Amino acid sequence: MLARVRSGALMGIDAVVVECEVDMALGLPYFNVVGLPEGAVRESKVRVVSALKNCGFELPSKRITVNLAPADIRKEGAAFELPIALGVLAAAKLLAEEPLGRFLFGGELSLDGGVKPIKGVLPLAVAARDGGYHGVMVPEANAAEAALVEGLEVLAVRHLRDAVGHLSGDKPLSAFLREPPGRGRASAHPAPLDLCDVRGQADLKTALELAAAGGHNVLLCGPPGSGKTMLARRLPGILPTMTFDEALEVTKIYSVLGLLGDTQSLMRERPFRAPHHTISDAGLVGGGPATRPGELSLAHHGVLFLDELPEFRRNVLEVLRQPMEEGAIHLARASQHVTYPCRVMLVAAMNPCPCGYFNVPGRTCTCTENRVHDYHSRVSGPLLDRIDITLQTRPVEFHHMGRGGTTEPSSAHYRERVEAARERQRRRFQDEPGVYCNAQMPTRLLHRHCQSTPRAEQMLERAVRRFGLSARAHDRILKLALTRADLEGHARIEDIDMALAIDCRQMDRRGWLHVNTQGGPPRALPAFREPGDP
The missing domain is CATH 3.30.230.10 (Ribosomal Protein S5; domain 2)
Structure with a gap:
């Protein structure tokens, strides 16, 4: 039978x-x-x-x-x-x-x-x-x-x-009663960390707000104790709530690995993954004998935080390049060929040199110039080109550390602005399946949605020529400027939006790793300005 x-x-x-x-x-x-x-x-x-x-x-x-x-x-x-x-x-x-x-x-x-x-x-x-x-x-x-x-x-x-x-038919079972999509069991995760815990660093908080509003990648470079890790771990607290479709995609990945908790059926919070720098390439992007998802896919629609970026092995970092561009990782093995989604916000942190105090006022760097350049060369140009926001952090000043400092804005303040910007993007891409924010916008949509003023276009052209930016960097600056316009409610990209987007790519500039041989505090990297600007 x-x-x-x-x-x-x-x-x-x-x-x-x-x-x-x-x-x-x-x-x-x-x-x-x-x-x-x-x-x-x-x-x-x-x-x-x-x-x-x-x-x-x-x-x-x-x-x-x-x-x-x-x-x-x-x-x-x-x-x-x-x-x-x-x-x-x-x-x-x-x-x-x-x-x-x-x-x-x-x-x-x-x-x-x-x-x-x-x-x-x-x-x-x-x-x-x-x-x-x-x-x-x-x-x-x-x-x-x-x-x-x-x-x-x-x-x-x-x-x-x-x-x-x-x-x-002897003992029929009743169908399981499903909960409405907007409800569910409370998550067992603790309350997110708040940005008000970070003293000072107002410009970095503004950059993180910009990154959260458009889903952009971020690289923070600065000395130890300047708040890089502290800021990165508070980024999920200002990210918008996932849509049901986004939550369903994330839940499928965690379901495959059996990582859903007993009290949680739907992943409602954006994931935050922070793998150690000793991770293998298969552990980061997926693979192995069973072709399982890696940390990159586990951070889908969330944040992948790589602390001490140059300490990761070169082959591990290089496998990120194509998935960051496509939003998916393709794994081909002898027995099967699978694809895992991985639309993530990459947030990375690094020191300016191996000892951490290169060009830091009041501290002495023990690294030779060759060691400093070798340290930064571990992060390749193609990978750096795929990061939208690259900023240098500064040590926190004493008056911010003292108890009498001013009250810092909370994560709720930033999240409200981020939610409003994301809502504009949802309406913009409502007919584009799989596109939820500006960073995920394909190139074919740039000219349709990135409408700039004549002065803003001139600023971008001058920046491309002056800093030798690639076509990819040009497109990412446009997306970043559009996100700034969404945050401020501008109908099109204004010159102030474009200037800020160009300023957020500090490591694209030649000579940013300048050794201050004159003594005293290092010279601040000048913001991008047009000739004749005050």
């Missing part, structure tokens, strides 16, 4: 429908699983047989063959145990096959028949909706995750007997 049950196999962050064909024929008792199964899938036959026996089902002494089709896709994990067990019962005439065709099934079985949670339930539910299935039957712990997909009946099961009782 042959029975068929449908489940799903993960391919990247999506699921492919897998047909579990169970054949029960005469012969010596044997249980075999084929169809490119990996170790955990091959071991599932032991748990399936034990779970069926402990639930009171008597299996005939026959040869059982399970085929997981399509056979050219690698099957991983324990999610196939529930569908295999139901297929065995259907093949043994202990369960009708007709109800099995309306659902996709997934779940790991314990030896007593309990159904344990699995990874990748959200992609499984999406595959069921796209495939026209009536619903999914998943472990109770994963039901809220599957219920994020609308138009789908979600059946939550605790035990194998619950699944059999519903499919046989």
Whole structure:
């Protein structure tokens, strides 16, 4: 007797429908699983047989063959145990096959028949909706995750007997009640850090506000203790709330890795990932034997913070170049080819030299000039060209550190302005799928949306010629100027917007790494000005 049950196999962050064909024929008792199964899938036959026996089902002494089709896709994990067990019962005439065709099934079985949670339930539910299935039957712990997909009946099961009782009609299960998209369980994460904790550095806070408003990449270079890491870790507190589509994309990635908490079904906060500089290239962008997402994809629609940027290995940093441009990482392996999304805000921090005190007033640098240049050469020009905002930080002055300092604006102040700017961008790109902010705007839309005043265009032309900027830098300055216009409510890019956008790319200027040989405080990098400006 042959029975068929449908489940799903993960391919990247999506699921492919897998047909579990169970054949029960005469012969010596044997249980075999084929169809490119990996170790955990091959071991599932032991748990399936034990779970069926402990639930009171008597299996005939026959040869059982399970085929997981399509056979050219690698099957991983324990999610196939529930569908295999139901297929065995259907093949043994202990369960009708007709109800099995309306659902996709997934779940790991314990030896007593309990159904344990699995990874990748959200992609499984999406595959069921796209495939026209009536619903999914998943472990109770994963039901809220599957219920994020609308138009789908979600059946939550605790035990194998619950699944059999519903499919046989003896004890029907009630569909899991989904929560409205705007609601959900409270996140277990602590309240975000507030920018009011950072004393001084008003220009850097303005730059972070600009970055948050348009989703732009940032590089902060300055001495130790100047607030680089402190500012970066408070950036999520001023980022706008994710839309439901953005949250669903992020949740799929975390679902594939099994990183969703017990009290959280939908990722509502933008992720913030800060990997250590000893990370490998596979750990950063994804890959490995199982082709799993890396830190870059885990920061999708959020912030990827690389502290001590030059300390990362050169090959690790260089693999960021193409994903930063495309917003996706393509991983090709012998057995599969997967694509993971990775639209992130890259925020990096670095010291001006290995000792950290190059050209810092009141401190003595112990590095030679060659060491300083070698240190900065670890960050390649092509990678630096993909960063929209590059700024030098300064040591915090004493009057800002004292208790009598003025009250600093809170993150709520900046977030309100950022939300207003993002709302303008949502209206601007409402007909462009996958584009949520100015930094993600493709080149074909630049001339349509980046309308500048004649004086602003002249300023950009002069800056490109004066600093030798690339075409990519030209486009990124335009996007940055458009974000500044969105923040201030300008109908088009004004000259003040363009000037600020050019000033935010300080490391594009020749000689910015200037050694002050005259003594005294270093000369401040001059802001970009037109001839005749006051």
